[in-house]
Amino acid sequence: MNYKFSDRVPQSDTDPVGVILKVAGDPKVMSFAGGLPAPELFPVEQIKAAANKVLTEKGPAALQYGSSQGIPELRQVILGRLAIEGIKTDIDHVIVTTGSQQSIDLTGKMFLNEGDTVIVEDPTYLTAVDVFKSYGAHFVGVAMDEDGMRIDALEEALKNNPNTRLIYTIPTFQNPTGRTMTLARRTKLVELAEKYDVLILEDNPYGAIRWEGKNLPSLKSFDKNDHVIYMGTLSKILSPGLRLGWVVADPNLIKKYTMMKQSADLHTDSLAQYIAAEYFAANNIDEHVAGITDLYHKREQIMINAIDKYFPKEVKHSNPEGGMFLWVSVPGVQDSQKLFDAALKRNVAIVPGDPFFGNETIPGTFRMNYSNTPEAKIEAGVKLLSEAIEEVMGK
């Protein structure tokens, strides 16, 4: 059959990121490539107890079709998470989604027509790029520095692109750089969104995993005129397999999300929602997140110490105060793929920088993940990676 795909389907059959993650999954490869949480910290016993209780006490409701906006019990729990981000709201402002990935997809579907501009950080979350591309987005990348998206460059982009529909940003412990936007830039960003009457899509999967510095308020907490759509998820603080995320926006917009979600999947998995709500009722999530934070901090420190010991001095890396990723820049290297190939030859995997950019890339970059590698293995992996970098740099 000669399939006649819609314009939304990528023309190429090659999935470069899929290929990278597949090789990274080979047991003989030490992978700094994926973005997976540490599985040894999943609270399996507590989830088992929660599932038992839900099935015993609310079995029929948990196994039945449910509300497209999500069960009130979980939306109530989400309000508690939002309060930490400085967002005071009520459950009418919240819809439960099948993970942040669906929140991004529904947002693209709702706001983008072919050729509309999406402003993204340079670099940004690669799967958001794929989603917005599928809705025909034209990307404008805004340069970052260690303090997050550069606001002067953003204003320039807004001036030059009057058909901008969305500014997509991950202000805290950004994927892929691990960088965090300063407080001053956060307030300015919301001001600019109001001035140019553009929506911000604020994605915050990592904000709770902070080991240094003080918690910064979300962009949504500064939003007076409904210019910020906020997204959160349980994937990094509890379990990605539950597939539970949320969108926070004005109730009229939540109604539209609810309609769009109906046509996507009717509603988020009821059983998963009840189990998560029960988990929160019976356990202290803050203690659990503190355990995750301690472990990732330990792993990040080992990785940074090893990088400082082995990588050539010209190589730069970010210094995250939380989250799961480091961003590395190797000066003088034009093709990031060469770094991946040289590392893989030594059975180490990283993600080369290119897919993290909407259009123009920054050469010689790659992302490293530390959350998913046991402490005892990190230094040896970084040492092998340093040999790969030296080879590509011609040292």
Ligand SMILES: Cc1ncc(COP(=O)(O)O)c(C=O)c1O
């Ligand atoms: C920035 C960012 N947004 C969204 C997601 C998707 O998360 P979820 O598991 O909630 O769909 C990820 C996953 O890694 C991410 O890094």
